[in-house]
Amino acid sequence: MIDRAQVLHVAKLARLALSDDEVERMSRELSAVLDHIEKISELQLDGVAPTSHVIDVVNALRPDEPRPSLPRDVALASAPEPLEQGFGVPSPGAS
Amino acid sequence: MSELIELTAAQAAERIGDGGLSAAELFEAYRVRAAADGDDLNAFTWVADAPPEQTPSGPLAGVPLAVKDLFCTEGVPSQSGSKILEGYKPPYTATAVAKLVEAGTTLLGKTNQDEFAMGSSNENSAFGPVRNPWDRERVPGGSSGGSAAAVAAGLAPWALGTDTGGSIRQPAALCGIVGLKPTYGAISRYGMIAFASSLDQAGPFTRDVTDAALLLRHMVGQDERDSTSLAYPGEIELPQGVDLRGVKLGVPEELTGEGIESGVREAFNATLALAEQLGASVETCRLPHAPHALNAYYLIAPAEASANLARFDGVRYGLRVDADDLLGMYTQTREAGFGAEVKRRIMLGTYALSSGYYDAYYGRAQQVRTKVADDFRAAFERFDLLVTPTSPSVAFRLGEKVDDPLAMYLSDVCTVPMSLAGIPAISIPNGLSDGLPVGFQLCGPAFSESRLLAAAYVLEQALGFDGSAARR
Numbered sequence: 001m002i003d004r005a006q007v008l009h010v011a012k013l014a015r016l017a018l019s020d021d022e023v024e025r026m027s028r029e030l031s032a033v034l035d036h037i038e039k040i041s042e043l044q045l046d047g048v049a050p051t052s053h054v055i056d057v058v059n060a061l062r063p064d065e066p067r068p069s070l071p072r073d074v075a076l077a078s079a080p081e082p083l084e085q086g087f088g089v090p091s092p093g094a095s
Numbered sequence: 096m097s098e099l100i101e102l103t104a105a106q107a108a109e110r111i112g113d114g115g116l117s118a119a120e121l122f123e124a125y126r127v128r129a130a131a132d133g134d135d136l137n138a139f140t141w142v143a144d145a146p147p148e149q150t151p152s153g154p155l156a157g158v159p160l161a162v163k164d165l166f167c168t169e170g171v172p173s174q175s176g177s178k179i180l181e182g183y184k185p186p187y188t189a190t191a192v193a194k195l196v197e198a199g200t201t202l203l204g205k206t207n208q209d210e211f212a213m214g215s216s217n218e219n220s221a222f223g224p225v226r227n228p229w230d231r232e233r234v235p236g237g238s239s240g241g242s243a244a245a246v247a248a249g250l251a252p253w254a255l256g257t258d259t260g261g262s263i264r265q266p267a268a269l270c271g272i273v274g275l276k277p278t279y280g281a282i283s284r285y286g287m288i289a290f291a292s293s294l295d296q297a298g299p300f301t302r303d304v305t306d307a308a309l310l311l312r313h314m315v316g317q318d319e320r321d322s323t324s325l326a327y328p329g330e331i332e333l334p335q336g337v338d339l340r341g342v343k344l345g346v347p348e349e350l351t352g353e354g355i356e357s358g359v360r361e362a363f364n365a366t367l368a369l370a371e372q373l374g375a376s377v378e379t380c381r382l383p384h385a386p387h388a389l390n391a392y393y394l395i396a397p398a399e400a401s402a403n404l405a406r407f408d409g410v411r412y413g414l415r416v417d418a419d420d421l422l423g424m425y426t427q428t429r430e431a432g433f434g435a436e437v438k439r440r441i442m443l444g445t446y447a448l449s450s451g452y453y454d455a456y457y458g459r460a461q462q463v464r465t466k467v468a469d470d471f472r473a474a475f476e477r478f479d480l481l482v483t484p485t486s487p488s489v490a491f492r493l494g495e496k497v498d499d500p501l502a503m504y505l506s507d508v509c510t511v512p513m514s515l516a517g518i519p520a521i522s523i524p525n526g527l528s529d530g531l532p533v534g535f536q537l538c539g540p541a542f543s544e545s546r547l548l549a550a551a552y553v554l555e556q557a558l559g560f561d562g563s564a565a566r567r
Contacts, residue, residue: 002446014401014445015408016438017426026442029500033443036501037390040459043466050461051468053323054293054517055280055541060322074186080415087410093420 002030099124100566104158104252104306108199111157118157122146122201125159129204129250136226136235138245140164141172142204153199155313160200161251163242164208166192166297167286171202175288176210176238178221179407179414179432189286190318191255191297198313203251206241210434211404212259212290214238215506217266218497219436226493227270228565229531233490236266236506239300243270246300249566253310254300259291260392261485261510263298264522268485268534271524271562273301273551275311276510278541279517280325283318291399292323294392294514302562304523304552308333311544332545334552340374342550344537345478349385350509356488358528363484366525366535369557370482375550380474380481384466388512391467393504394447394460395515400437401444407432439500468516475540480550483509485522485534513538521551524560532562 002010007027011018018026072085081088099121102110110116123146130142139161151157162168165175167185174180188196196202209219217225217240225240227233228248235244239256243266246254256263258276267274275298282297289295299310312331318324346367355363367377409415409428416427433441447456474481487508496503513520520538527533535554539547 006446007442010442010446010449013449014441015405015422015425015429016433016441017423017430018438019430022438026439029439030443030446032501033393033439033504034446037393037456040387040390040394040463041455043384043387043459043463045459045462045466048462048465050458051464052293052461054464054468054515055278055323055325057280057323057325062319070186075411077186078183078412080409080412089410090418090421090424092422 002027002034100128100249103302105309107158107252108155118151118201119146121157122159122203125203125251129161129245132250136228136231136244136248137223138206138225138241138248138250139204140174140207140222140241143202147201151199151201153197155195155309156199158200158252159203160195161203161206161242161245161254162192163239163254163256164205165212165257165288166255167288168192168202168205172205173288175212176208176220176222177432177434177437179429181221181414183413187286190283190320191314192286194316195310195313206239206245206254208241209238210437211288211400212238212257212262212295213400213436213440215261215265215503216496217241218493219434221434224493227490229271230490233492233531234269236269236486236490238262239266242300243267243272243274246302247272247562247565252302253306255297256300257287257295257297258514259294259396260514261507263300264510264520264534264536265486265506267300267522268524269490269532271532271560271565273304273307273521273523275299275307275521276513276519277311277315277544278519280323281315281327283316283321283324285318285320289403291396292403293399294396304334304548304555307521308548328542332549334549336549336553338374339370339550339553342375342480343478344370344375344377345380345474345481346377347382347385347474347481347483348379349382350483350512354487354505354508355484356528359484359486359488359533362526362528362533363535366554366558367482370554373553373557380478382470382474382512384463384470385512387463388467388515389504389508391460391463392507392511392515393443394456395464397440397444398447398457399444401441401448404437404441436500464515467512471516471518480537480539480547483536485509485536489528489531489533509536517541519544519547521547523551523555524562525558526560
């Protein structure tokens with residue numbers, strides 16, 4: 001029930017370059033998992049508030065005081081392409 | 096040297112504190128064992144090559160600690176079991192680890208895990224599967240399989256893991272040791288490479304309940320760097336007590352019915368009988384939405400993971416696959432760097448959050464979550480603690496479930512509900528079935544860790560489980 005076109009669409013959203021084999025396998029595996037998960041559609045859930053925070057914390061803020069953050073050289077230490085004090089990346093291209 | 100390995104962490108800390116044992120000697124005893132593991136259990140992704148330079152001080156002074164790969168440890172590889180972070184050395188250390196180092200523990204090594212904490216068998220690591228010290232043809236459980244195997248085999252006196260849907264408790268059960276998932280928010284997640292932010296929690300793997308209490312005590316507390324962390328009310332007590340008089344235990348029908356292997360069920364029922372002999376009252380109860388917890392979890396966790404793993408794109412750290420353009424770099428880097436299970440869950444999560452599907456999937460799953468939490472709250476009005484088997488089966492064979500994601504997900508059926516509700520839960524070994532360890536799970540309301548540990552301790556002492564066979 002999640003077909004090839006949907007898999008390709010979701011893969012694009014997820015920025016994954018799946019191989020043809022993977023697309024086919026993903027369609028099968030995800031369909032099987034979703035078939036099972038779908039059972040939650042059978043529940044009566046009208047008026048039930050969704051939980052996003054299981055132990056509720058409200059307004060966990062700290063004082064708005066500037067403080068030093070990561071030094072630039074440390075931040076760039078693991079960069080695949082440190083470039084002019086920043087992270088070098090390929091151009092987005094003419095899209 | 097083997098007698099040093101037989102000391103519990105608490106005993107070792109006391110001896111080092113008294114001056115009767117040198118921290119360096121204890122560290123070296125474990126370091127040699129951990130370094131020699133290699134492919135035997137494949138429990139470690141990194142082992143220290145020397146004892147720490149400074150003599151540690153503090154209540155845990157000198158007891159070495161193994162830490163799951165996904166905890167950032169400054170200057171030491173922290174890879175979350177993934178090729179996309181292979182060799183990555185963070186510029187900072189996770190709060191949970193920093194607190195324990197401040198209390199005196201020393202970093203022995205980083206342990207192998209399922210990639211990005213996604214798995215129940217430690218077969219999803221980019222660095223090879225971990226094996227169960229009780230039977231090397233079997234899995235140790237996951238995702239914290241390396242930490243569990245290390246403690247069970249006596250390669251580390253204790254270890255840190257993380258639990259999102261059962262990833263501490265289930266491997267603890269399969270490896271015959273103690274594993275605890277705390278109340279959500281009790282331990283800071285700062286520096287834990289994230290899987291699912293509303294579920295992830297750090298916790299201890301230990302040989303006994305006293306060690307778990309000791310480690311937990313030094314991990315809890317609010318951290319301004321994690322806005323979901325909470326101030327822990329009071330101090331975690333070290334357990335004492337000789338009976339369970341006055342303790343009301345509830346046995347949820349939905350989590351103790353079909354699907355539990357017969358050997359696991361026998362051990363479970365025997366432990367219930369033991370609890371009654373120790374003075375507890377034991378009655379069945381209902382958690383009506385528990386059968387839907389797994390389905391909700393396998394929507395919520397992958398959805399959160401799809402957001403958390405978006406940062407792995409080849410830009411700032413980790414693997415980069417060169418491509419003609421930016422989009423190509425993103426998609427090819429992620430394709431090359433993520434394993435099959437991670438890709439599956441990213442896809443599932445992305446789908447569940449995508450336009451047109453959000454309400455039916457993620458939205459509904461969050462509503463189911465509310466009902467699961469409500470069910471526990473209602474049960475805790477009648478009972479002090481609820482008990483279940485930790486895992487429906489003992490350790491299964493390597494390769495047995497890799498081709499059937501759904502069968503693998505079902506390993507978590509007894510542990511996921513507590514994760515959704517954010518309540519603390521502990522697994523203790525309560526016997527063997529065909530020579531393989533069985534785990535018994537206790538859970539309680541939020542912030543009931545001391546009560547949980549107290550009851551677990553009494554049972555542990557009465558059960559007298561001997562895990563030394565795995566420590567050869």
